Amino acid sequence: MLVRRSFKFLLRPTVHQQVALTACLDDHRALYNAALEHRRTAYAKAGVSVRYGEQSADLKHIRAEDADGQGRWSFSCQQATLRRLDRAFAAFFARVKAGRTPGYPRFKGKGGFDTVTWPKDGDGCRWDSQPEHPSATFVRLQGIGHVRVHRHRAVRGTVKTISVKREGSRWYVILACDDVPAEVLSATGARVGIDLGVASLVTTSDGDHLDNPLHLSASADRLAAAQRDLARTKRGSKRRRKAVARVAALHGKVRRRRLDGAHKAALRLVRDYDVIAHEDLRITNMTRSACGTVAAPGCNVAAKSGLNRNILDAGWGCSCESSRTRLKAPVES
Numbered sequence: 001m002l003v004r005r006s007f008k009f010l011l012r013p014t015v016h017q018q019v020a021l022t023a024c025l026d027d028h029r030a031l032y033n034a035a036l037e038h039r040r041t042a043y044a045k046a047g048v049s050v051r052y053g054e055q056s057a058d059l060k061h062i063r064a065e066d067a068d069g070q071g072r073w074s075f076s077c078q079q080a081t082l083r084r085l086d087r088a089f090a091a092f093f094a095r096v097k098a099g100r101t102p103g104y105p106r107f108k109g110k111g112g113f114d115t116v117t118w119p120k121d122g123d124g125c126r127w128d129s130q131p132e133h134p135s136a137t138f139v140r141l142q143g144i145g146h147v148r149v150h151r152h153r154a155v156r157g158t159v160k161t162i163s164v165k166r167e168g169s170r171w172y173v174i175l176a177c178d179d180v181p182a183e184v185l186s187a188t189g190a191r192v193g194i195d196l197g198v199a200s201l202v203t204t205s206d207g208d209h210l211d212n213p214l215h216l217s218a219s220a221d222r223l224a225a226a227q228r229d230l231a232r233t234k235r236g237s238k239r240r241r242k243a244v245a246r247v248a249a250l251h252g253k254v255r256r257r258r259l260d261g262a263h264k265a266a267l268r269l270v271r272d273y274d275v276i277a278h279e280d281l282r283i284t285n286m287t288r289s290a291c292g293t294v295a296a297p298g299c300n301v302a303a304k305s306g307l308n309r310n311i312l313d314a315g316w317g318c319s320c321e322s323s324r325t326r327l328k329a330p331v332e333s
Contacts, residue, residue: 005180007155011139011164011171012148020144021164021171027069027112028081031062035085036105049262051087074124074142080117116165127175139173149173157179168248191275198310202265210265215257216313223250262318287311 012023035055042048056079063071063078063201070078088105096102118125118141129140138146139162157177165172174290193205201212226247233240292306 001182001184002157002179003182004176004178007153007175007177009137009152009173009175010150012150017144017147018171019037021141022164024073024116024141024143024164025113025166026110027073028078028116029108029110031070031078032060032081032085032113033107034063035082036107039085039089052082053310055082055085067209070128072143074118076120076123077116077118077125077142080119084117085099111136114166115163117161119161121162122161125162126154127162129256141216168252185271188272190273191277192244192269193277194269194271195279196279196314196316198307198314201314202269204269210268212314213257213261214313215254215261216309219250219254223247223254223306226250258313258315259318281316283311283317 032187038055039050042050059075059078059082063075075215087104092102092104121127124138124142128137129146130136130138136153137149139149140146141164155175155177157180159175160178161176163174163176164173195203197203200209202210207303226243230240230243230247233243287310290301
């Protein structure tokens with residue numbers, strides 16, 4: 001069986017390449033915001049709905065007028081950014097039609113646009129661009145150059161799309177590959193129900209418990225110290241930017257550890273059981289801010305906020321999603 005799979009690797013850009021990558025993100029964010037403003041203005045003043053095809057046709061003129069800015073990046077990469085906006089509007093109209101909270105597409109701030117996608121390997125980008133260097137792997141990106149990749153495992157299948165993502169001070173490349181052989185695990189014939197909790201991350205119907213490592217609580221002292229340092233800095237200063245980076249790095253480490261633990265716990269369950277049943281939890285509703293009751297406003301708010309923090313620290317959402325990442329051989333009846 002062949003499936004579609006993504007591979008994520010850490011990039012090792014030079015200082016000049018980091019500057020170019022940041023400029024690439026900024027220009028694509030500006031393109032996204034300009035396209036959103038174009039749609040809003042056209043509808044507000046003329047009642048006209050602007051589509052992706054019209055905005056894609058305008059790219060040629062935009063690139064010609066701004067050769068040193070938008071013109072230095074891949075044309076197909078910029079089309080992917082416009083498609084991203086088009087998908088945001090399609091999702092908005094789908095929510096309106098379904099009667100849910102619409103959530104109109106918003107402008108992207110400097111920290112809200114961290115991914116750029118090249119929709120086809122070989123069109124403005126090239127994976128493993130220097131095969132003459134077998135000891136190292138590079139990805140070539142138009143306008144940026146050959147960026148070194150820390151490839152910690154083999155890439156299987158055919159590379160279709162290449163994305164670059166910024167997480168804090170780190171840069172990653174994400175490869176979406178087709179025709180990847182599926183890792184089918186052998187059937188065990190066992191079934192289990194699991195209960196997610198805070199004291200124990202998972203409790204199975206067989207009576208087994210998986211410990212909850214509480215990564216955020218383990219880093220609470222360092223985070224508190226870093227946030228106190230941040231609170232003492234002056235807005236707009238270089239010292240404040242460094243303090244923000246330290247806080248972001250600590251939160252990023254907690255997030256990576258939590259996700260790694262969720263994948264390992266899910267893999268353990270998937271290897272041992274063929275059928276896994278879990279609760280359909282509404283985590284967003286369960287972790288809403290507490291305001292007490294009508295009779296006693298503010299009652300038990302501190303306790304509820306602590307419970308909310310522990311629920312989010314446990315990572316119930318990523319634990320449930322991770323359990324669906326592997327395939328099992330069919331169980332014989």
